[in-house]
Amino acid sequence: MDELRTQLEGYADSLFAEGGILSRILPGYRPRSVQRELFHALIGSLLSGRPLLAEATTGTGKTLAYLLAASLYAVLAEDKVVVATHTLPLQEQIVNREWPVAREALRQLGLPVPRLEIARGRGNYVCLRRLFAWAEPILTGHARGAGTPYVPLAVELVGQAPDLKEGLREEFAGKIPAEVWEEIRADPEDCLYHASPYYDRCYVQRARRRLAEAEVVVTNHALYLTDVARTRAGEAGVLPPHGRVLFDEAHRLADVFPAFFGREITLGRAYALYDEVRRRRRAWVNHAFPAEGERAHLLYLLENFFVGFRATFGEIARRVLPSSALEGSGSDLPSGGIEEGERAGRLTPPFDVPRHEREAYELLRNFLTRKREEFDASDPGAAGIRGFLRRLDALVQDLEFFLGGEGGDAWVYGWSASGSEGRRAAPTEADAFHTSSLDKGARVTSSAESQDRNVSPASEGVTFFARPLDAGEVLGDHWEKVTPLFLSATLAVAGEVDLFAREMGLRSYSTFLAEPPPGTFGQLLYIGVREGPFPPAGFRAPDLHTPFVTEKLKEFYPYLGGKVLVLFTNFRAIEEVAATLSSWAEAEGVELLAHSPESSRDDLLERFRRASRALLLGNDTFWEGIDLRGESLRAVVITKIPFPNPRDPLVAALAARHSGGRGDEFRSYMLPKAIVKLRQGLGRLIRHETDRGVVVFLDPRLFRRSYGRLILQSLPRGAWGEVGDVPAFFAAASGERGSEAGDAASSPV
Ligand code: SF4
Structure with missing residues (x-):
């Protein structure tokens, strides 16, 4: 390791010195000692596996410093490095402005150039199977009413889709309306994986293969945290295995983390399950439930679940919220995590409330589970039911977590209520449920029935939440396996970074704090x-x-x-x-x-x-x-x-x-x-x-x-x-x- 360190640090002279490689590549490049010192700090952490908290203000050349350090480490230590940013513009800057310079610098050092790939969420890619399933009835004239205006678009999309470079939405010529993209984008809950007839040509699978071969992976904070959440839950990650992660704009992680790993219970989530069945009807509902009677039964069970969930929700609101919360006379809050105009308060679980949704949940769950077993695991019907069950279970588990206060002192529990707009909007959406159904024969419930079960219309704009306070508890295990390096222009307060370290659950780490020397930067x-x-x-x-x-x-x-x-x-x-x-x-x-x-x-x-x-x-x-x-x-x-x-x-x-x-x-x-x-x-x-x-x-x-x-x-x-x-x-x-x-x-x- 010492030999490797000497070798890597030795490259600093060739790269950053007056008349060095960067001076030759970048017109107007001015050697900055702070950039070189940052490079050394990064190499030290990458090699030792000790977390680093680095503050380097604009003008220190930090992006190029970390891209060079990450690339050299990835190539010579044969490890994968993930670079995660908060914003898209910074990702674009890395890939379009800094990476060509770093790549050329590595060439001039006589070293192999690592492969750099961008990891994006699946929703950015077109799914060929879903695209053709959407276009087929439109192009064959079997789409009733609503499909007709999409004929020219369907012709365009089907013509272009097989020849895209990466299969991204922005590669299609012309705009794709949001409601169409929703139907044709890749969706993990509606993917047949190996059983898909398009598997070999699938853009998502191609992207995964490229990521597996890359040495440096650029992504965003949200996708990185999704990867952590999935691997914590024992599911397949969305990023390839890696030993080091480098967060730029790292100060944003502290604010994102509690919401990302937190749990929220809203009526909207239960309503979304109904909407999920309606929207996915062509994709899997009709396939899994070809008989009209079966679909009607599914809707009957689903509506009963929604009514029960809504009644339980109303019970919680009635028992634990202050009356001012439901009357709209609580104290308005100006800014911060709670939006302006929202009202909010803290709650102390456990809460003992009657569970009106439980029986309906069991019936719905059993029905779906039995149905899933009729299919081969790779069937679109089974994939759709699997995804639906996951959402249904997650909602009920989150409700139980909240009611039981399962997180203990390391979590905060509370409620928030949206402003008057939100309070008006929610009942309208929920009411729509009671006046529509997918198929004739579905049981239509009345709002009077839900009123009988203690539902207050005002509670429908309410969110109950549980959020983790201790990043160490959530991320500690992950930092044992992956070394994090945090960079930002603003991590320190009066030269101290201990607040950020606590927010990220770090106990032991190195620091690097720097700003450009006087007179050198603006x-x-x-x-x-x-x-x-x-x-x-x-x-x-x-x-x-x-x-x-x-x-x-x-x-x-x-x-x-x-x-x-x-x-x-x-x-x-x-x-x-x-x-x-x-x-x-x-x-x-x-x-x-x-x-x-x-x-x-x-x-x-x-x-x-x-x-x-x-x-x-x-x-x-x-x-x-x-x-x-x-x-x-x-x-x-x-x-x-x-x-x-x-x-x-x-x-x-x-x-x-x-x-x-x-x-x-x-x-x-x-x-x-x-x-x-x-x-x-x-x-x-x-x-x-x-x-x-x-x-x-x-x-x-x-x-x-x-x-x-x-x-x-x-x-x-x-x-x-x-x-x-x-x-x-x-x-x-x-x-x-x-x-x-x-x-x-x-x-x-
Ligand atoms: S493998 Fe999944 S994402 Fe890819 S084309 Fe098939 S269904 Fe779509």
């Missing part, structure tokens, strides 16, 4: 507004802060000019600011782009890029994952320190757990989480070494509360000034840049 000018009202303490408290933000935006925009991103923590404030600013923006010729729950982030960003003068008011999703270079963004305005929502039951439980009973939830959890998010927000501004940008803080708590000091100490290096300094800052000649940046003496800390 420049920041900070402006802080010290006097003014604080943001309101609660969603219903009087809000003097939002009008203050509006006035400051009007006052500062003439200095900032160009394109300015204003980051908020709730939609209500955005709406208010946008309404007040609209006539001013029109008079000033400033395009005002206000983010709302209905708007598309991509559309807003596209309009922002095209505009010459614009204010983009963005909520949660604009704090990270957007790349606006150079003049695309001149300034970021932080309206409020982005603390997690303490009224979110998950946030409260995680904060209590991380404080370890010391009662310092704010310092040990809420403040570090806010700092990480704040640093993500600032990361939108400097994406390239020639970028310059201004950050404006409109939350006076930053300067007038004791915790503000820790936040200020955690900010990237920059100079502090007044808004009047902005024009000179942007006008400064590039030769002066180095001397201005990193002016620690002007920091307010």
